[in-house]
Amino acid sequence: MKFVCDGLDLSDAVLKVVKACATRTTVPVMECIKITARIDSLILTATDGEMTIQKKIKAEIYEEGDVCVPGKYFSDFIKKLEGVQLTIEVNDNKMDIVYADSQTSMQVLGAEDFPNIFVDVNENSFTIATEEFKRLINATTFCCAADDSRPILKGCQLVIKGNEITATALDGFRLATARGTVVGSTSDMEIVCPARTLKEIEKMLPEGEGETQIKVQKGVLLVCVDDTILTSCLYNGDFIKKENIIPKAFITTVTVDRELLKASIERAAILVRGDKNSLIILDISQGKVEISSNSEIGKVNEPVKAELEGKDLKIAMNSKFITDAINALSEDEIVLSFNNSVQPFICENKQNKDVLYLILPVRTSNNA
Amino acid sequence: MKFVCDGLDLSDAVLKVVKACATRTTVPVMECIKITARIDSLILTATDGEMTIQKKIKAEIYEEGDVCVPGKYFSDFIKKLEGVQLTIEVNDNKMDIVYADSQTSMQVLGAEDFPNIFVDVNENSFTIATEEFKRLINATTFCCAADDSRPILKGCQLVIKGNEITATALDGFRLATARGTVVGSTSDMEIVCPARTLKEIEKMLPEGEGETQIKVQKGVLLVCVDDTILTSCLYNGDFIKKENIIPKAFITTVTVDRELLKASIERAAILVRGDKNSLIILDISQGKVEISSNSEIGKVNEPVKAELEGKDLKIAMNSKFITDAINALSEDEIVLSFNNSVQPFICENKQNKDVLYLILPVRTSNNA
Numbered sequence: 001m002k003f004v005c006d007g008l009d010l011s012d013a014v015l016k017v018v019k020a021c022a023t024r025t026t027v028p029v030m031e032c033i034k035i036t037a038r039i040d041s042l043i044l045t046a047t048d049g050e051m052t053i054q055k056k057i058k059a060e061i062y063e064e065g066d067v068c069v070p071g072k073y074f075s076d077f078i079k080k081l082e083g084v085q086l087t088i089e090v091n092d093n094k095m096d097i098v099y100a101d102s103q104t105s106m107q108v109l110g111a112e113d114f115p116n117i118f119v120d121v122n123e124n125s126f127t128i129a130t131e132e133f134k135r136l137i138n139a140t141t142f143c144c145a146a147d148d149s150r151p152i153l154k155g156c157q158l159v160i161k162g163n164e165i166t167a168t169a170l171d172g173f174r175l176a177t178a179r180g181t182v183v184g185s186t187s188d189m190e191i192v193c194p195a196r197t198l199k200e201i202e203k204m205l206p207e208g209e210g211e212t213q214i215k216v217q218k219g220v221l222l223v224c225v226d227d228t229i230l231t232s233c234l235y236n237g238d239f240i241k242k243e244n245i246i247p248k249a250f251i252t253t254v255t256v257d258r259e260l261l262k263a264s265i266e267r268a269a270i271l272v273r274g275d276k277n278s279l280i281i282l283d284i285s286q287g288k289v290e291i292s293s294n295s296e297i298g299k300v301n302e303p304v305k306a307e308l309e310g311k312d313l314k315i316a317m318n319s320k321f322i323t324d325a326i327n328a329l330s331e332d333e334i335v336l337s338f339n340n341s342v343q344p345f346i347c348e349n350k351q352n353k354d355v356l357y358l359i360l361p362v363r364t365s366n367n368a
Numbered sequence: 369m370k371f372v373c374d375g376l377d378l379s380d381a382v383l384k385v386v387k388a389c390a391t392r393t394t395v396p397v398m399e400c401i402k403i404t405a406r407i408d409s410l411i412l413t414a415t416d417g418e419m420t421i422q423k424k425i426k427a428e429i430y431e432e433g434d435v436c437v438p439g440k441y442f443s444d445f446i447k448k449l450e451g452v453q454l455t456i457e458v459n460d461n462k463m464d465i466v467y468a469d470s471q472t473s474m475q476v477l478g479a480e481d482f483p484n485i486f487v488d489v490n491e492n493s494f495t496i497a498t499e500e501f502k503r504l505i506n507a508t509t510f511c512c513a514a515d516d517s518r519p520i521l522k523g524c525q526l527v528i529k530g531n532e533i534t535a536t537a538l539d540g541f542r543l544a545t546a547r548g549t550v551v552g553s554t555s556d557m558e559i560v561c562p563a564r565t566l567k568e569i570e571k572m573l574p575e576g577e578g579e580t581q582i583k584v585q586k587g588v589l590l591v592c593v594d595d596t597i598l599t600s601c602l603y604n605g606d607f608i609k610k611e612n613i614i615p616k617a618f619i620t621t622v623t624v625d626r627e628l629l630k631a632s633i634e635r636a637a638i639l640v641r642g643d644k645n646s647l648i649i650l651d652i653s654q655g656k657v658e659i660s661s662n663s664e665i666g667k668v669n670e671p672v673k674a675e676l677e678g679k680d681l682k683i684a685m686n687s688k689f690i691t692d693a694i695n696a697l698s699e700d701e702i703v704l705s706f707n708n709s710v711q712p713f714i715c716e717n718k719q720n721k722d723v724l725y726l727i728l729p730v731r732t733s734n735n736a
Contacts, residue, residue, distance in 0.1 A: 296475065
C-alpha cells in the first residue's frame with residue numbers, strides 16, 4: 001500500500017472519524033482507524049461496534065491496500081502535519097510517513113480483523129430540516145439514561161407518523177418528549193437510536209438552513225454529510241409508551257416566570273448540593289410558589305409570584321431535574337402541572353406545547 | 369451582628385477572598401470566610417494557613433461583630449444575589465440572609481478559632497512595574513516543584529539587588545531564571561515565595577501600565593490592590609545557588625528556529641507520551657538537529673536546520689521540559705548550549721538573555 005495526499009485533507013478526515021474509535025477496549029483493532037486505498041481515494045473508517053464513521057478523500061494511490069492505524073496516536077500526529085504533503089507507504093506491519101526529510105514510522109495492524117461495515121442502508125428514510133432535527137436532539141437526549149441497567153433507555157425514540165416526528169427520551173426519573181415536522185418519509189416508522197449517536201450527528205450536521213436525510217434499514221441508521229457517512233446500530237425492544245405515563249388531566253396548574261423560578265431553584269439547590277437527591281420543595285398556593293431547601297449548611301425559603309389554577313400542593317423534587325427542564329424550555333412563562341405529591345408532574349412552555357418534560361417527584365416522610 | 373449591603377459588592381468581595389479558603393482540611397474554620405463588621409465597613413478574610421486574602425467593602429452596620437461562614441457555599445450563594453440589596457443578621461450560630469420576601473439562613477461558626485492575620489507588614493518593600501512582575505512570575509513559576517518532598521522548591525526565589533530583580537524556580541529536573549528591573553526598594557533582599565501565592569498575585573494584578581509595591585517583613589509578604597490585601601508566608605531555608613549549577617562555558621552551542629524545533633519535538637513527543645520519561649533524542653551535527661523518538665507505537669526522526677558551534681552531540685531529554693522551555697521563550701531564534709549528554713543544558717533566546725532555562729538530560733543506556 002502506498003499513497004500521496006495532502007496533510008490538511010488527511011488530518012480533517014482523521015479527526016472526523018476518530019470520534020467513533022472505541023476507548024477502553026481490550027480489542028486493539030477497535031481503537032484503530034482502518035485506511036483503505038482504492039483507485040483515486042482513501043476511505044477512513046472507525047467504529048466502536050455501535051457507531052461507525054467513514055470518510056472518503058482524494059489521494060494519489062500508487063498501490064492499493066487496507067491497513068489499521070492506532071486511532072488516537074495517528075490523529076494527533078497527522079494533526080501536526082496539516083501544512084505538508086505526505087507520502088505514506090505500508091510494508092508488513094510498518095507504515096512509513098514521509099514529509100520533507102523525515103523518517104517516521106508507525107506500527108500498524110492488518111485490516112482482516114476490522115469489523116465489516118454495512119453502509120448500504122436504503123430501505124426506509126425520512127428527510128427533516130437540519131435545524132429542526134438538531135432542536136429535537138437537544139430537547140430530549142439529555143434525559144436519556146447514562147448507565148447500562150436498561151440499555152434501551154440509553155436511546156432516544158424517534159416516531160415518524162405522516163409528516164410528524166416525535167422524539168422521546170427517559171431515564172426512569174424523568175421523560176422528555178419533543179414534536180416536530182419532517183419534510184417527507186418513505187413510510188411511518190419507530191426507531192430507538194443511541195443518544196451518543198444522535199449527539200454526534202448533531203455536532204456533524206452543518207449550520208443554517210438545509211435538510212438532512214436519515215436512512216434506516218434492518219436495525220441500522222445512516223446519515224451522510226458531504227463525504228462523511230455515520231452509521232449506527234439501533235436498539236431493539238419495547239420502548240415505554242409515553243401516553244401511558246403522561247397524565248391527561250391535572251388538579252394543580254401553575255404559571256410562573258421562567259427566569260425567576262430558575263434563579264430561586266438554583267439558590268435553593270446550592271445548600272443541598274452535597275445531598276443525594278439534591279432535594280428542593282415547591283409549596284404552591286394562591287399567588288405564589290415557595291421554593292425551599294434545607295440541609296446542615298442552612299435553609300432557603302423564597303416565594304416566586306405565580307398564577308394558580310386548582311388546588312394548593314406541596315411537592316418535593318430533585319433540583320437537577322427541574323433545572324434541566326427549565327433550561328430546555330424557552331418561553332418567558334412556563335406552566336407546571338401536578339396531580340399530587342407522588343405522581344409525576346409536567347413542565348411546558350405556556351404557548352408552544354411542542355416540548356414536554358415529565359418529572360417524578362421525590363417521596364419524603366412528609367408526603368409519602 | 370447586623371448589616372445591610374449591596375449584593376454585587378458583597379459577591380465581588382467574597383469571590384476575591386474565597387480563593388484563599390483551604391480545601392480538603394479537617395479544620396472547618398479554615399474552609400470559612402471570616403466576616404468582620406466594624407463602623408461603616410465589612411472586612412472579609414480567608415486563609416489556608418499559608419496565603420491570606422482580605423477585602424474591605426462599605427456596608428451599613430447596625431450591629432458590629434465577627435462571624436465565620438462556609439466559604440464555598442456562601443460565595444456560590446451570594447453570587448446568585450448580585451442584583452439585590454441584602455440584610456444580614458447573625459444570632460447565635462445562624463445567619464439570616466434577607467432579600468425581597470425570602471427567609472434564608474446559613475449555619476455559621478464563631479470567629480474565635482479563626483487564625484489571627486498579620487497585615488501590618490512594613491519593614492521592607494520593593495516597587496516594580498506591574499507587567500514586569502507578571503512577566504517574571506509567568507517565566508518561572510511553572511518550573512516550581514509540585515510535590516511536597518522538598519517544600520522550599522514549591523517556592524520561587526526573588527532576589528533584589530540594587531535595581532535588579534531575579535526570579536528563580538527549580539524542581540530538581542529543570543531550572544528557570546528571569547531577570548528584570550525594580551523601580552525601587554528599601555534594601556536588597558532575598559525571599560522565597562510560594563508559587564501558588566505568586567500565581568494568585570499575577571491574576572489579581574490589574575492589566576496595563578502601573579506599578580506594584582510588594583512589602584516584606586519577618587517571613588511575610590504583602591501585596592495590596594485597591595481594597596484587597598494578599599499576604600503570604602515566605603519559605604525559610606537555603607535556596608539553591610543557581611550560579612553553582614548553571615555552566616559558564618559550553619562545548620556545543622546550536623541556534624535553531626523556535627517554531628520549527630517546537631513542531632518537531634511535539635510530533636516526536638506524541639509517540640512516546642505513554643512512556644514514563646516521554647523521552648526524545650536530539651542528535652546535533654553540522655547544519656542540523658535530528659529530533660527522534662521511539663516507542664512500541666512507532667518512531668519519529670526529523671531533521672531541523674540549525675547552526676552549530678562546537679562539537680557534535682547526541683542527548684536524550686524529557687519532551688515536556690524542553691517544550692515548556694521553548695514555549696516560554698519568545699524570539700524566532702533560540703540557542704541551546706550543551707557540554708555533554710549527562711550534564712544540564714540551557715535554552716535561551718538568541719538576543720535577549722533575560723530568561724534562561726536549564727534542563728537535566730535523561731541518561732540512557734547509550735550515553736550513560
